Amino acid sequence: MNLSDRIDDLMTKVLKPSRYLGSEFGSVMKNAEDISVRYAFLFPDVYEVAMSHLGMKILYHTLNKRDDVWCERVCSAWPDMEKLMEESGVPLFSLESRTPVKEFDILGITLQYEMSFTNILKALTLSGIELYQKDRKDGPFVICGGPCAYNPEPLCDFVDVFTLGDGEESIHQTVDVYKRWKESGAPREEYLKMCAREVDGAYVPSLYDVIYNEDGTIKSVTPKEGSGAKELVFKALVNDLTAADYPEKLIVPYGEVVHDRIMLEIFRGCTRGCRFCQAGMVYRPVRERSMERLLEIADKLVKATGFDEISLMSLSSGDYSCLPELAHEMITRYMKKRVKISLPSQRIDTFLKDTLKETQKVRKTALTLAPEAGTQRLRDVINKGVTEEDLIRAVTDAFEEGWSAVKLYFMIGLPTETDEDVLGIADLAEKVRKAYFSVPKNKRAPGLRITVSASVFVPKAHTPFQWSGQLDKETVIRRQKMLKMELNKVKGVDFKYHEPDVSYIEAVFARGDRRLSKALCEAVKLGCHFDGWTEFFDNEKWMQAFKNAGIDPDFYAARNIDVNERLAWGHIDSGVSQAFLKREWEKAQKAETTEDCRKGCVGCGVKRYGGACQ
């Protein structure tokens, strides 16, 4: 039996075969013989999550526009499939042509969240690729990008090249360099050096030496002599998003996926400067796609996919400079075609009443707001430039326009947080409830529903809070319980919160260094995978893994780092300068805010690189 038949054989035994079928409408098939570079793009999670990821769609499209490249998708096998594959010796394969991953030239992996790291190792093993980069003699080059690449250190031992920043152009550079390297017949290491020298935002970890101090902190990370690797690696930056490649057709999955709709990225970056937010820092500067271009893309995608919903994506859609015009135009254009327009991650202070009216014409889902903290003091600490007044005005507007469901997102464990700040969350929920009842009964929709969600704060690299330790588990649990009791007093509130264990592991890797590779290997050996899924996360195994690796996880997660210490990711430049981050960290502790940089440059450092930030 050939591989495809062997895969089909497993299809009768797995829970959801549609995850492994490929051949969806819009997927790209090519003749392998006409191709010079075969690129496997791995999203290290299950198909439904992978197919909801915009970055993969963009890169898949831009690579497949080329005649000399065929980019195919690879997803993690869900545990039932993984087990069957291991038992029957079926290697990890691409969805399009069902080619074993090992036979590709390049394996690109997107790093969206730390809790997918074990899945990456699992995917390499299942592909039959040597786990450690240094042991690889053949098989594809492993290239990783995405937000977690901004602290790539925990994955350094497994990865050939990291690409930082926007991938639309740098992914082509990795391919072009590959073609040249292949023609030259040079040894494997040479490709890595070529990438380090020539590809924008390329970081090749094997070209650096790390020296540690006696106390376990890092003394230095320096490029190896003559390697040509840079001391400070600056991310790749696509300055003109309007001109950048964007998919004009999309893959339409058979089964239901998480985001089953057209995703339209209206801009990249954010000017707000929330101090906990890694995306808000590393995606700077703000680059908008023109309204004209967005409408052109939307038209094409509606026709090409048949999706009945378009969601406008960005870090803060309310900040798009012509949002009301865009929303209005899209709603009128697509009403007849029954295509709904949705605006995710609303920012309350930009939430125009007019926009509310427009969106409700089409659909009335829960209004989602993220005050993040319960008191004004703490919101100032995190620089969430939103007041209680803003929030109450926004929800009152929404209630008057017929909304009755509100979701409120908060974090527990933010730097300087006290019990009082946490109790403030319940206070805010009560005020939202009052706002609802302040709207006359005949004007409001019945059935008020308030959902309060509180996640656990995780300090991230390249943010002003990168120096802050994570709040200890006991205090987090105590505050969760306290808040739960307090919210019980507010009628109609649903409180959602998570076990802090996952957030702890996330914190370990978010600020981790190269020594963690051992712990990752141990965790995978013990059976850790799909750690982002509650049903698979196993804290005991993780603790065992750290023990086996001789690693104290508190050193990474709980420790307050001195601002003068050499950071594990200190050789990575996200555009935002360490000096700015330090200033912000100091201001945070004094609860001083920094203005949105649309209102005036705050000197974050991105201007050093010119381009879109002028």
Add this chain to the structure above:
Amino acid sequence: MRAIFRFGKIGRLRFVSHLDLQRYMQRAFSRTELPIAFSQGFNPHPVMSFASALAMGWISEYEILDVKLDKPVTKEFALKEMRSALPEELYVYDVKFVDDRHASMMALVKMSDYEIKIFENADKIMDAAREFLLSDTVMAIRKTKSSEREINIRPLCVYMSSQENLLKTRLMLTEADTLKPDLLLKTLSEMAGIETPRAEIKRVKLIGLAKSGRETPLMEL
């Protein structure tokens, strides 16, 4: 008016579930310029139905999709639009148009023709098939979502013939009386005293009854 499409489901797409296929077809309609009629109400959706759900894993060259149109279109246009909106593994063979008052395709289905290609122990299965045809009673356990019941499946098999490793059969397919080809194969295997062999099940026709009572393929009714 309504458009009745006959399409196939082959290759990897045999593992697409019926529910997923329904959603998929709705989207496929949106990719066409066909004047699909939508239901009224809060959550409008295309007025469509399938003649019969195909089990996951089986292939077919005779699936029927019944969809309401707001205005007439030509056969050529309907075929061209649907073919461009679907992958090759969901190939549209044919279309016909019927009046809105025409009975639903689902109500017309009485039987289904299958071809079962048997990959192992075909000779033993064929022997069992002959024994099956000579019997008046063959008991088997039919499982439904809610119950498990032992029934006589012999009368539910209208005919059966063999050609090398291919078993061709016409089985009842109504709400009251249904025999699925996998249960038939399992029963034959048990009669032969072997494990159910690896097999490929293909639906080749859906059959209804003409006014004369004659068994007639659905598209010709």
